[in-house]
Amino acid sequence: MNRKNPLPNSNPNSPNSSMQALHFLQALARIARAAPKPAHSARTRQIRHAAYASMAHSSRSSRRTWSRALLHRLRQWQQQRPGRLLTVRRRVRIVTPITSRPEEPARAETLRQLVPGGRGMEYCNLLEETADYVQCLRAQVQLMQTLLDAFSS
């Protein structure tokens, strides 16, 4: 089974995207090395998880709330895989979410659902996390595009 073991970030001064690329490439290598070739959908899922994991492990975002929430979500996804039963577990939130603040615009709720870990944040921090998340997402997309181009040539 393919597991994405995150590498320890030994060099904190490295550029963010190169760390991201490195993690992603290593994960891809692991996926490619997997002896039983899984189905296409399974590989898709694996690669997607690898992408998110490498995003979360980039040096810039390792301190962010969204990266931690993303990793948590990834672990949940990975645990669900072996059973092949996609049990949609509704997380029982004991604390009422701070989503109905009067100062926030109406669309803030959607943004909270998009950004990982956004439900527990205030609006101010949500915007900051969104900015960081967007940066990482963009880098990841570009990386994957580049790889795709390189591999398919």
Add this chain to the structure above:
Amino acid sequence: MNSPVDPQCFLNLNWDGLIDPALNSIGEISSFHSLYTSNLPTNGNIPLTQALIHTSCFDQVCNGSGFVERTTRFPSFDCQNYNGFCDNIGLMGLPGSESFLNLADKGQIKPQPTVSDNGFGSTVSDPSASVGTSKKRKSAPKGKGKDNSKEGDEGKNATTKRCKATDQTHLADNNVKPKVECAETTKEDSDKKSDKKDDAKSKAAEPPKDYIHVRARRGQATDSHSLAERVRREKISQRMKLLQDLVPGCNKVTGKAVMLDEIINYVQSLQRQVEFLSMKLATVNPQVDFKAINLLAKDVHSDCNPMFDSVFPLETSGAAFSFMNRSFGTSNTGMGTHMSKNHHSLNGINDIVQQANFWETDLQTAVQVETSSSQSFHAGQMQELHMKDEL
């Protein structure tokens, strides 16, 4: 007088716990003590002096912090109890008490008055110098109960003074006065404490403002709430500007609501792109040798950390070299910041590529396809290489 409670043991009961703060104010204690002892009445016995010393210490002790809690623990300190107590004792029956009471009622007692009847007159006003409420002293001691029920500072001080007055009358009998002193000092100290608390509260209100470092602009409200609101709004607008720079096409849009929509759309599109690209990679991936990926990873990592060279095997290939060239050449936006580093690494792996030539024969067909593409790539055509996997 027969008091139901022995004053000394009464005091000792409570004083042991309160001795610590008293140590800090020994100087004042001594001054108090001198005042007390200098004007000792002839009735003053040794136990009385001791009680006085105790009470003087008590006064300082009462000024210590945390005394209020202690007072709550010892209900006997309450002046109300004392009033009942006084009544039981028969305060008014004491000789000279009335005269002293009248004396006390007449205006404020100066800190160093010349009281003929009792030298303790000076001591009366000393602790109560903080608040001047002697005007209320005219009511009889029995009225202390009423005044004690008042919550105002004046009421408290009045009762304390009256307690002192009666206490001094009792000094002749030397039993109840210590308690009164304690009672009055409790009241005073609670007043002082309340004042101190108010000051502390007002002071506490200031540090939060200093911490945020907000200066109210001209014509704007200086309320702490509005200040915080303004800070928050500024933070939000700052972050929105950041996002505006990140999200393409947001420069023309103005207004927070539309901006939010744009941001949400952009995030959704990015996530969809990740999904789509991962699907494509899953299609392409099995055909690509993971050794090439390893090399890529190694090269990327050599920028960051040369120590990791040993982690990945040196299975190089010209294809990998072309990979790197191509990938790092085209992904300007993603890795633009360290293009120079990539160039360095490109130079650095030239020797690696030479080694790869030895291993070219070991490479799989997919890699060889890339090798051929790399040759044309070396010709300088970076963009048009789309060699299909015919093999």
